[in-house]
Amino acid sequence: MFPLETCDNDGNNNLLKGTLMKTELLNEYIFTEIVMEIAQAMRRTRQKQMEADGASQEEVANTPITVEDRRKALNILESERQQVVALLAELNTDFSGFSEGCH
Numbered sequence: 001m002f003p004l005e006t007c008d009n010d011g012n013n014n015l016l017k018g019t020l021m022k023t024e025l026l027n028e029y030i031f032t033e034i035v036m037e038i039a040q041a042m043r044r045t046r047q048k049q050m051e052a053d054g055a056s057q058e059e060v061a062n063t064p065i066t067v068e069d070r071r072k073a074l075n076i077l078e079s080e081r082q083q084v085v086a087l088l089a090e091l092n093t094d095f096s097g098f099s100e101g102c103h
Contacts, residue, residue: 034077035070035073035077036070036073038073038076039070040065042065042069042072042073043065043066046063046069047060050063
């Protein structure tokens with residue numbers, strides 16, 4: 001499906017606005033998926049501990065992903081982001097030469 005160009009009352013093209021909105025939604029979706037993947041791993045860890053503590057199979061299976069799982073996942077993701085940003089700052093590499101000849 002291709003986005004349709006639309007104009008607002010002032011004649012401004014809304015195609016770019018629509019593209020930016022779709023990009024923002026895609027970014028939110030990707031971010032949410034990453035957070036939920038980390039939170040799911042925390043749930044699995046908790047389930048293993050429950051099994052070791054003698055919880056029933058039903059109780060283990062019905063253990064949900066909690067707000068705390070999500071909170072920890074967000075903290076882990078933020079910590080990873082900070083580490084990557086710090087590493088990039090250490091590199092202090094000028095990548096502008098890589099785009100030469102690409103137009």
